[in-house]
Structure formats: structure tokens, C-alpha cells
Amino acid sequence: MCSIIGYSGNEVAAPIIVKGLKRMEYRGYDSVGVATESNNQIELKKGIGKVNEVNSKIQLDTLPGKTGIGHTRWATHGKVTEFNAHPHPSNSGKIAIVHNGIIENFEELKKQLENEGYNFKSETDSEIIANLLQKNYESTKNVKETILKTVSEIKGDYAFVAMFENGQLAAARFHEPLIVGIGQENVFLSSDVLGFIEYTDNVIYMKNRNIIILDKKDFQILDFNGKNTEYEITKVSKEFGDVYKGDYAHFTLKEIYEQPDVILKSGEKTIGDIEKAVDYIKNAKNIYITGSGTSYNSALIAKQILSKYVKIKSEPIISSELQFSPEIIERDSVLIAISQSGESADVLEAVRIAKKLNCKIISIVNLLTSSLVRKSDITLGMNCGPEIGVAATKSFTAQLTILYKIVQKLSNNITIDFEKFAESILKIIENPVKIQKIAKELKNVSDIYILGRGINYPIAIESALKLKELTYIHAEGIPGGELKHGPLALMDSNVFVIIINPNDSTYADTLTSAREIKARGAKIIGVSDIESDLYDYWIEIPKIKEILYPISEIIPIQLLSYYSALEKDTDPDYPRNLAKSVTVK
Ligand code: F6R
Numbered sequence: 001m002c003s004i005i006g007y008s009g010n011e012v013a014a015p016i017i018v019k020g021l022k023r024m025e026y027r028g029y030d031s032v033g034v035a036t037e038s039n040n041q042i043e044l045k046k047g048i049g050k051v052n053e054v055n056s057k058i059q060l061d062t063l064p065g066k067t068g069i070g071h072t073r074w075a076t077h078g079k080v081t082e083f084n085a086h087p088h089p090s091n092s093g094k095i096a097i098v099h100n101g102i103i104e105n106f107e108e109l110k111k112q113l114e115n116e117g118y119n120f121k122s123e124t125d126s127e128i129i130a131n132l133l134q135k136n137y138e139s140t141k142n143v144k145e146t147i148l149k150t151v152s153e154i155k156g157d158y159a160f161v162a163m164f165e166n167g168q169l170a171a172a173r174f175h176e177p178l179i180v181g182i183g184q185e186n187v188f189l190s191s192d193v194l195g196f197i198e199y200t201d202n203v204i205y206m207k208n209r210n211i212i213i214l215d216k217k218d219f220q221i222l223d224f225n226g227k228n229t230e231y232e233i234t235k236v237s238k239e240f241g242d243v244y245k246g247d248y249a250h251f252t253l254k255e256i257y258e259q260p261d262v263i264l265k266s267g268e269k270t271i272g273d274i275e276k277a278v279d280y281i282k283n284a285k286n287i288y289i290t291g292s293g294t295s296y297n298s299a300l301i302a303k304q305i306l307s308k309y310v311k312i313k314s315e316p317i318i319s320s321e322l323q324f325s326p327e328i329i330e331r332d333s334v335l336i337a338i339s340q341s342g343e344s345a346d347v348l349e350a351v352r353i354a355k356k357l358n359c360k361i362i363s364i365v366n367l368l369t370s371s372l373v374r375k376s377d378i379t380l381g382m383n384c385g386p387e388i389g390v391a392a393t394k395s396f397t398a399q400l401t402i403l404y405k406i407v408q409k410l411s412n413n414i415t416i417d418f419e420k421f422a423e424s425i426l427k428i429i430e431n432p433v434k435i436q437k438i439a440k441e442l443k444n445v446s447d448i449y450i451l452g453r454g455i456n457y458p459i460a461i462e463s464a465l466k467l468k469e470l471t472y473i474h475a476e477g478i479p480g481g482e483l484k485h486g487p488l489a490l491m492d493s494n495v496f497v498i499i500i501n502p503n504d505s506t507y508a509d510t511l512t513s514a515r516e517i518k519a520r521g522a523k524i525i526g527v528s529d530i531e532s533d534l535y536d537y538w539i540e541i542p543k544i545k546e547i548l549y550p551i552s553e554i555i556p557i558q559l560l561s562y563y564s565a566l567e568k569d570t571d572p573d574y575p576r577n578l579a580k581s582v583t584v585k
Contacts, residue, residue, distance in 0.1 A: 009186020013068030020195035026580035028074025031085035038065030071098035078123025090134035101158035252389035286333035294392035300458035341581035342370025439563035452500035491520035
């Protein structure tokens with residue numbers, strides 16, 4: 001998963017491209033590169049590392065010319081090396097490409113091209129596109145014909161931008177995002193509006209199987225058969241440009257601190273749709289809830305609160321698993337798809353399967369411009385602003401807040417005072433000193449177990465995910481009652497256990513588990529509104545309604561993960577090997 005960008009206009013391209021890449025770094029960040037055209041010659045620079053690191057080493061932003069392409073890579077085919085970084089030039093050096101996605105038939109195409117004398121410098125599937133374009137351009141001498149022929153030959157999911165030595169740009173989209181930004185004197189092609197939002201808010205969301213041919217700032221959009229297609233120019237909200245850290249050391253910290261506000265704002269823009277969603281849920285034959293990673297953990301909580309508070313049964317499904325047992329889904333049901341990005345390939349695949357079975361799709365999404373929104377019957381917007389830190393924090397709280405709002409509307413007797421709740425969350429984050437101290441203790445720990453029961457079990461899993469991502473410490477969420485069925489064997493004085501233990505119906509049993517763990521010498525961090533001698537460290541959470549505990553439990557763990565990452569000197573915003581939205585299966 002990567003980000004691609006193309007620029008054509010009347011300003012020097014490279015600095016604009018580098019800035020755009022920096023903003024899209026959340027999509028992938030192991031290497032970066034830029035190519036520009038000037039005086040009918042393509043120049044190219046690329047390197048390993050993050051945008052700023054590579055730029056300060058090799059000055060990507062000094063490349064000349066007013067047309068260019070750029071890329072940040074998250075390795076899928078081939079290791080993290082300079083050769084594997086994009087842009088990839090064709091053998092003649094007269095064409096360069098950037099690509100996001102996967103070319104499934106690349107081995108077959110590579111063999112064919114090698115037999116015809118082409119050679120390949122990288123291990124990527126992407127380099128195929130560059131040489132295939134060269135071959136087709138040599139025979140057609142026409143950019144449009146070249147792109148059409150090339151897309152008819154490659155198989156897979158992709159968005160790519162190609163730059164020709166005459167300064168023409170062309171791009172194609174098939175199942176990966178590609179957005180056109182239209183400025184006064186320039187045009188952008190990008191994986192995300194963040195790539196160009198500073199310059200224009202006029203955009204075209206390219207449809208699948210569409211290509212675009214640019215000549216300076218004039219463009220033509222065609223389908224894969226070469227026919228002109230209709231397109232719509234829409235305006236995106238400028239708030240998407242609000243991606244600066246401000247006074248915070250990291251985006252992750254900023255996003256954790258935004259959560260009281262998120263509780264107030266989530267779902268605000270979608271109240272009308274909530275009514276409609278509630279209607280679908282009330283009348284659904286079956287309800288399935290799907291997501292990946294953190295969004296799946298929200299689905300687990302959704303199941304519990306729907307059954308406990310409004311007696312509605314639902315089944316959470318890990319998105320990536322559905323393709324292996326699609327028979328789980330009964331025709332004509334309702335699928336609730338939860339996704340911050342709205343671009344996770346696994347979630348989109350789950351939605352595709354459900355739609356084939358005539359299910360209605362309700363999505364809970366942050367990026368309202370995403371593919372998932374276009375595939376949904378109803379969308380509830382998380383409205384939490386751009387989440388740049390790779391680990392999901394405020395989007396989890398936004399998802400849960402929307403689910404609470406749904407439950408509130410379905411029930412006759414649940415009323416949630418979101419303002420009061422937001423105030424109590426503020427109290428948790430106002431004074432992180434205690435959490436910072438505990439983070440120091442975790443610096444050399446190799447295993448952390450997190451225990452929770454009932455509605456708190458998904459929080460144990462989500463806590464483990466946050467700790468893994470941010471600190472690289474092995475962490476595992478365990479349902480409290482399962483301790484004695486196996487994990488107790490692991491408890492000794494080298495281990496830390498976090499006990500999620502609010503004063504709800506699970507309290508007494510979880511305290512018993514804490515006692516059993518303590519007896520084996522493990523250190524205990526209690527996350528609770530009640531203090532106990534059993535805890536070596538106590539993280540106090542507010543006394544609130546049972547339904548609201550999950551958010552108040554996860555926020556201190558997000559902070560603990562963040563501060564432990566600082567202790568371990570890992571980058572909390574960009575954990576190794578991960579990308580913000582995983583658009584490959
Ligand atoms: C965890 C995390 C990932 C995402 C997952 C789904 O901190 O960020 O597990 O939750 O990749 O992403 P979305 O919600 O964009 O579909």
C-alpha cells in the first residue's frame with residue numbers, strides 16, 4: 001500500500017510533490033521517490049526512509065521542471081531497497097511510473113518482456129507497467145492508445161500515474177483510489193485529497209476502469225474502451241487539510257487528546273441517516289458487523305451492547321475471514337461495515353460478498369470520500385477529522401460513540417449525556433504523570449497480558465493491539481475466565497498484566513483473576529474506578545454508566561502505549577511495517 005501523486009502546472013513540481021507525499025506518508029513510508037520532466041528529459045531521485053529523511057539526504061525537491069510524479073512505498077513485492085522504490089523508469093528512460101496496488105500477472109508479463117529484450121532492475125510488480133508502456137508507446141506513438149493497450153494487458157488492482165518524456169501525464173484506476181485535483185493553473189493526480197488540498201478543493205473521484213490523459217492543465221477522462229466518460233467535479237471539505245501536529249510532539253498524542261471533542265462531534269453530521277440506519281436495524285432479518293483490526297474490535301463491542309441493551313442479536317465477522325466462509329451471511333440481511341479509511345481491501349471485499357447476497361450496507365466511516373461510502377446504502381460519518389497516526393485512536397472512540405447513539409435511539413430508556421461523558425474523559429487525559437511513570441516500568445518488559453470480561457474483553461484485545469503496534473512488546477488480550485484454562489501457566493514475576501476492571505457485573509470475577517495472577521508474582525496494572533491492594537499500579541477511570549466504560553478504559557491504555565513507545569524510542573506515529581490504510585488483501 002502506497003501513495004502516488006502527479007502534478008502538471010505552472011509551478012516547479014518537485015517541492016509541491018514532496019509536500020503532498022509528506023501528507024500522505026500515513027499510507028506507507030519505507031521509501032520515497034520523485035521524477036520530473038524538464039526539457040523533454042526525465043530526472044529521478046529515490047531513497048529508503050521517510051519523506052523528510054530522504055529529502056534531506058538527496059534533495060528530492062530540487063528536481064527541475066513543472067511536471068512530475070512521486071511515490072511513498074510500503075513494500076509488498078520485494079524488499080525495502082532503493083531499486084524497489086518508485087518511480088520506476090522504463091528501459092529507455094523515456095517513461096516513468098508510480099503505482100499503488102498489485103499486478104497479478106506480473107510474472108507472466110515479465111517473462112514476455114524479458115524475451116523481447118527488456119531488463120528489470122527491481123523485484124517489484126510495478127516496473128512491469130513502465131516497460132509495458134514503453135513497448136506499447138513505441139508501437140502506437142500515442143499516449144492514449146498506449147494506456148488503453150496497457151490496461152487491457154495487466155490484471156490486478158491498481159492506480160498508476162505515468163509520465164512521458166514530452167511532459168504528458170496519464171493515469172489509470174482499477175480498484176485503487178485515484179483523485180484528480182483541479183486548480184486554477186494546475187492539475188493533480190493523487191491517492192488522497194491530502195496530496196493537494198492546500199492548492200485546490202475541486203476534485204474528481206475517478207471511477208473504476210477510467211483513465212485520464214493530461215496535457216498541461218487540459219485533461220480527458222475515458223473508460224477502458226477509450227470512450228469519453230461523464231465525471232463530476234465536487235468540492236471537498238477544507239478540514240481535510242487540517243493535518244498539522246500543532247503543539248503536540250506526535251499526531252498520535254494529538255489524536256488521543258482530541259477524543260473528548262470527538263465524543264461530542266461524532267455522528268453530528270449524520271443524524272438523519274442514523275434514523276434510517278436504526279430503521280434498517282430494527283427490521284433486519286439478520287445483522288452482521290464487519291471490520292478489520294481496531295474497527296473489528298468496535299464490532300465486538302457493538303454485538304455486546306446491541307444484545308445487552310436493546311435485545312438485538314448480531315454477528316461480528318472479521319472482514320478478511322468472510323471470503324473463506326461466505327455462507328455465514330444469509331441473503332437479504334443487513335451488514336454494518338466499520339472502517340476509518342473506508343479503503344481497507346478486506347472490508348470492501350466483505351461488502352462485495354454481502355451485496356451479492358442482496359444485503360443492505362450500513363457503513364460507519366471517517367473518510368466520506370472513500371470507496372466504502374460509494375458502496376453503502378447508508379453511511380454514518382465518524383466526523384473525527386483526519387487520523388494520521390497509524391494506530392487507530394480517536395476513530396475507535398468515534399465508532400463507539402456512533403454505536404452508542406444507535407443503541408440510544410433503539411432503546412426507550414437509555415439516555416447518554418455525551419457532554420458529561422466528554423468532561424469525564426478530559427479528566428483522564430489532563431494528568432498523564434502516573435501513566436508516564438508506568439510507561440517507564442514497561443520499557444524492558446517482553447510480555448504483557450490484558451484481561452477483561454464481557455464488554456471489557458474487546459477492550460483487552462484493543463489494548464493488546466495498541467501496545468503491539470506502538471511499543472513492539474508482545475501483548476495478548478484474554479477473556480478473564482479463560483485464565484485458568486491455559487494462560488495462567490505463563491504468569492511469573494517477569495510478566496505484566498493489565499486488568500480491565502470497572503465496577504460493573506464483571507468486577508468481582510475479574511478481581512478474583514487478579515488475585516490468582518498476583519499469587520504467581522506477576523505485576524498488575526489495574527484499570528478501574530475502584531482502587532485495590534492487588535494492583536501494583538492503579539489507573540483510575542471515572543465512575544460512569546456501564547455502557548460507556550469501554551471508551552474510558554481504552555484512552556489511558558492508548559496513552560500508556562504512546563508513552564511506552566517514547567521510552568522504547570520507537571516512532572508512535574509510524575510503527576514499523578504498518579500502513580494506515582491497507583488497500584491490499
Ligand atoms: C490498529 C489499526 C488497524 C486498523 C485496520 C482497519 O490501530 O489502525 O488495525 O484498525 O487496518 O482500518 P480501517 O478502519 O481503516 O478499515
